[in-house]
Amino acid sequence: MTTDTPTVQGLPEQLAEFVEHRIHEATADLREQISDLEREAKDLRDELAEERDARREAEARLADLQEAVENEHDARLSALEAKANGTRSMIAELQSRELEKGAHLTYDNVEANIMDELLDVDGDRIERITKDDDNQYARLPGEEDALDRGGAVAHSTADLLPIQRLARYDDEMLANVTNRKPDELAAKAWRERDDPGRYQLWTSGSSGWRVYLKSSDLADWIRAHEEGVSKNYAQELARRTLDAMQELSKHRLITTQKKRTADGLTYKENVVVLKDDVDLPGESSLGKSDGPATDEVAG
Numbered sequence: 001m002t003t004d005t006p007t008v009q010g011l012p013e014q015l016a017e018f019v020e021h022r023i024h025e026a027t028a029d030l031r032e033q034i035s036d037l038e039r040e041a042k043d044l045r046d047e048l049a050e051e052r053d054a055r056r057e058a059e060a061r062l063a064d065l066q067e068a069v070e071n072e073h074d075a076r077l078s079a080l081e082a083k084a085n086g087t088r089s090m091i092a093e094l095q096s097r098e099l100e101k102g103a104h105l106t107y108d109n110v111e112a113n114i115m116d117e118l119l120d121v122d123g124d125r126i127e128r129i130t131k132d133d134d135n136q137y138a139r140l141p142g143e144e145d146a147l148d149r150g151g152a153v154a155h156s157t158a159d160l161l162p163i164q165r166l167a168r169y170d171d172e173m174l175a176n177v178t179n180r181k182p183d184e185l186a187a188k189a190w191r192e193r194d195d196p197g198r199y200q201l202w203t204s205g206s207s208g209w210r211v212y213l214k215s216s217d218l219a220d221w222i223r224a225h226e227e228g229v230s231k232n233y234a235q236e237l238a239r240r241t242l243d244a245m246q247e248l249s250k251h252r253l254i255t256t257q258k259k260r261t262a263d264g265l266t267y268k269e270n271v272v273v274l275k276d277d278v279d280l281p282g283e284s285s286l287g288k289s290d291g292p293a294t295d296e297v298a299g
Contacts, residue, residue: 088118089118092118092119092120093118093120095110095119096119096120096121099119099121099126099138099139099140099143100121100140102139102140102143102144102145103139103145103147104129104131104137104138104139104143104145104147104149104150105137105138105139106135106136106137106138107128107135107136107137107138108136110126110138121140125140125141126138126139126140127139127140127141127142131149131150131151132150132151133150133151135150137150159281160281161248161249161250161252161280161281162248162249162250163186163187163190163245163248163249164190164280164281166178166183166184166186166187166190166248167187167188167190167191169187171188174187174188180244181237181240182237182240182241182243182244183244183248185222185226185237185241185244186241186244186245186248187248188225189201189213189218189221189241189245190245192221193211193274196211201213201217201218201221203217205273208275208276208277209273209274209275209276210274210275210276210278211273211274212258212271212272212273212274213242213245213271213272213273214258214260214269214270214271215235215238215239215242215269215270215271216238216260216269218238218241218242219231219234219235219237219238220234222234222237222238222241239270242255242270242271242272243255245272246272252274252278252279252280253272253273253274253278254272254273254275255270255271255272255273256270256271256273257269257270257271258271
């Protein structure tokens with residue numbers, strides 16, 4: 001009986017040839033697919049390189065445009081600043097000459113930076129005044145307005161109490177012009193007088209008291225507004241600030257004691273009081289101040 005001779009793999013020769021043929025075909029297909037993938041990968045790399053080159057070119061153009069825009073912006077800004085400075089200088093010169101002629105200029109029209117840096121007037125001092133029309137004006141100290149606009153002078157900064165004048169400074173200037181911390185705090189606390197209320201620094205009074213300020217509330221306010229102040233030091237500052245307020249108001253403010261109940265106990269604490277019948281320069285006995293401004297007399 002005759003049989004097929006088996007291959008090395010143990011398969012009949014005919015089957016082995018068939019398997020080898022199929023393996024050869026599959027290998028050829030895989031090699032062709034690999035070649036296609038390699039060509040596709042190369043094409044993708046080439047496209048990516050082109051996109052990178054295009055991006056770099058676009059970024060370079062954008063950088064050039066940004067530089068051009070910035071240069072143009074800087075040039076225009078410099079031109080505008082030069083024009084503005086020239087205009088300010090012309091305004092300052094005109095205002096200086098008008099003030100020296102006795103003019104009373106609307107205070108808001110005399111810019112703070114012009115007043116501080118550019119005005120050139122006799123004595124280098126400008127006074128802020130309030131007239132009968134309740135508007136504020138700038139003038140040389142004591143100069144009368146030849147045009148008599150706004151009525152008579154109701155009050156000038158020279159008429160104000162020291163605490164009123166200090167309250168008109170901003171915080172930075174106030175710190176520079178006061179030698180004692182209680183004076184600085186007194187001026188800041190005085191500003192708060194225009195907004196009395198239950199949860200405010202000042203409290204609306206009764207029975208002849210316009211408003212009053214309690215030492216305990218002032219101590220809490222100091223701790224809230226002054227960094228690094230301990231409770232004990234705040235209480236000491238509050239006591240000294242009440243004294244300063246009385247002194248700087250030329251005793252228009254009085255200090256007294258008021259009963260206070262806390263934790264079931266009643267005791268007295270120091271308060272500073274503004275009475276109804278007290279006359280304050282620049283405001284009626286029942287009115288409010290004209291609010292803090294930047295300066296009293298500019299030099």
